[in-house]
Amino acid sequence: ASGAPRATVEDYLRIVDVRKEFDGFVAVDDTNLSIRKGEIFALLGGSGCGKSTLLRCLGGFERPTSGKIYLDGQVMNDLPPYERPINMMFQSYALFPHMTVEQNIAFGLKQDGLGKDAIARRVEEMLNLVQLGKLAKRKPHQLSGGQQQRVALARSLAKGPKLLLLDEPMGALDKKLRSKMQLELVDIIEKSGVTCVMVTHDQEEAMTMATRIALMDAGRIRQVGTPDEIYESPTSRFAAEFIGSINMFDGRIDEDQADYITIQSPSLPVPIYVGHGVSGYEGQEVGYGVRPEKMVISKDEPEQAHNKARGKIEDIAYFGSHSVFHVRLPSGYKVMANFANQQRWASEGMTWGDEVWVSWGDNEGVVLTT
Ligand code: ATP
Numbered sequence: 001a002s003g004a005p006r007a008t009v010e011d012y013l014r015i016v017d018v019r020k021e022f023d024g025f026v027a028v029d030d031t032n033l034s035i036r037k038g039e040i041f042a043l044l045g046g047s048g049c050g051k052s053t054l055l056r057c058l059g060g061f062e063r064p065t066s067g068k069i070y071l072d073g074q075v076m077n078d079l080p081p082y083e084r085p086i087n088m089m090f091q092s093y094a095l096f097p098h099m100t101v102e103q104n105i106a107f108g109l110k111q112d113g114l115g116k117d118a119i120a121r122r123v124e125e126m127l128n129l130v131q132l133g134k135l136a137k138r139k140p141h142q143l144s145g146g147q148q149q150r151v152a153l154a155r156s157l158a159k160g161p162k163l164l165l166l167d168e169p170m171g172a173l174d175k176k177l178r179s180k181m182q183l184e185l186v187d188i189i190e191k192s193g194v195t196c197v198m199v200t201h202d203q204e205e206a207m208t209m210a211t212r213i214a215l216m217d218a219g220r221i222r223q224v225g226t227p228d229e230i231y232e233s234p235t236s237r238f239a240a241e242f243i244g245s246i247n248m249f250d251g252r253i254d255e256d257q258a259d260y261i262t263i264q265s266p267s268l269p270v271p272i273y274v275g276h277g278v279s280g281y282e283g284q285e286v287g288y289g290v291r292p293e294k295m296v297i298s299k300d301e302p303e304q305a306h307n308k309a310r311g312k313i314e315d316i317a318y319f320g321s322h323s324v325f326h327v328r329l330p331s332g333y334k335v336m337a338n339f340a341n342q343q344r345w346a347s348e349g350m351t352w353g354d355e356v357w358v359s360w361g362d363n364e365g366v367v368l369t370t
Helices: 051-059 101-111 116-129 144-155 176-194 203-209 227-232 237-242
Strands: 013-022 025-035 038-044 068-072 088-089 163-167 197-198 212-217 220-225 247-256 261-264 273-274 285-290 297-298 307-318 322-327 334-340 353-359 365-370
Touching: 013 051, 013 163, 025 051, 025 068, 038 051, 038 176, 038 203, 051 088, 051 197, 088 144, 101 144, 101 212, 116 144, 116 176, 144 176, 176 203, 203 227, 212 227, 220 227, 220 237, 220 273, 237 247, 237 285, 237 365, 261 322, 273 365, 297 334, 307 334, 322 353, 334 353
Parallel strands: 038 197, 038 212, 088 163, 163 197
Antiparallel strands: 013 025, 013 068, 212 220, 247 261, 247 285, 261 273, 285 365, 297 353, 307 322, 307 353, 322 334
C-alpha cells in the first residue's frame, strides 16, 4: 500500500501527526498513537477534548486537516467510510426498527452481495457470538436495552471489520445495566478478536473495558497507559485528578537528595518525606498526590510514620466496601482517607467530630512537576 511500512502487531492502527481544525479551531492537535492488534483502546476525556473528532477521523466521517491514519499498513485518509475495513457502533445503535434481529445483522452482508447461504451462516455465527439465537425473529422494540446493544454489536462485527469503533457505548443504558454490559461487550469483542477503539467520558468505563487508555485534554493526549499505570503513576496533575479521587498537596521541593526528597506544603504541619529521589528539582513547585486508599486513619499517633497530620473528622461517607473519612487539618485542608469496612470504625473508637491521625507511607504518593 503506497510504500507504507508493513504494519506489525504493535502498530496495527497508526495515527501519525493527526490534526483536525474547524475554522482555525484546533479540535485535535498533532496526535500520535499506535494501537495493537486485538486491543480495546479507550479515548478518555471530558466534554470537548476532541475524542469524538478523533474517532470520527478514524471512521472517515471527518477528514483530518493534516496527518495520516494507517490501518494494517494501509493509508485510510482518502477512503470514504464505507470503503474502510472499519465499522462504527453508534451510541443510539441505529438499528432498523422494521427489521428483525437477523435481518439487522444480515443487512451489510446483503449490501455486499454475499450469497444467501453465506449470509445465513454468518448471521448464525454472529447470533451465537452475542448469544441472541433465541431472539432472531424479534424486532428491536421487543428487546431490552442490553439486547439491542448486542444486536448492534453483532451487526457491526458481521462483515469482519479490522477495526471496530464504539462511540460512548454505554450512553443509552442505565447505571446498573452498564457495568454488566461493559463486561459482556469486552467478552464478545475479545472472542471476535477485532481491534477496538472506544470513546468515553466515563473513567470507570474506560478502566473496566480498555486494555489501554489515552487520556485527552484540549485536543491533546496527556497520557497513554494501562488503567493501573494511569491510576498508580499519573504523569500530570490533570491525569491524577481526572482518574479516581486524590489528595493533592501544593508544595515546593525542599531537600533534594539521591535517595529521598522532602516537600514543604502549606497544607501540612511537617514536610512530606518521599522515599526516593526526584533529583534536579530543588526549589521547584510541585503537586504531591496521595490516593485516599493509601491514607491510614488512626486514633493514636502512628509513631513510625514520617508523613502524618492530626485533624478532625468532618464527615464519613459509607460506600459498603469502604467508608471515606473527610478529615479537616488545622491548615484548613481536607484530607480524604478510606477505611476498609472489614473492620468497623465505631469499634476503633472513631466517629464524627473526633480528632484522629492520618498518615501515609514514604512511597505512597506521586510527585507531579507538570
Ligand atoms: P463530547 O464528549 O462533549 O462529545 P468530545 O471530546 O467528543 O466531547 P468533540 O466532539 O471531539 O469533543 O469536539 C471537540 C471540539 O471541537 C469541541 O470544542 C467542539 O465544539 C469542536 N467541534 C466538533 N465538531 C465541530 C464542527 N463540525 N464544527 C466546529 N467545531 C466542532
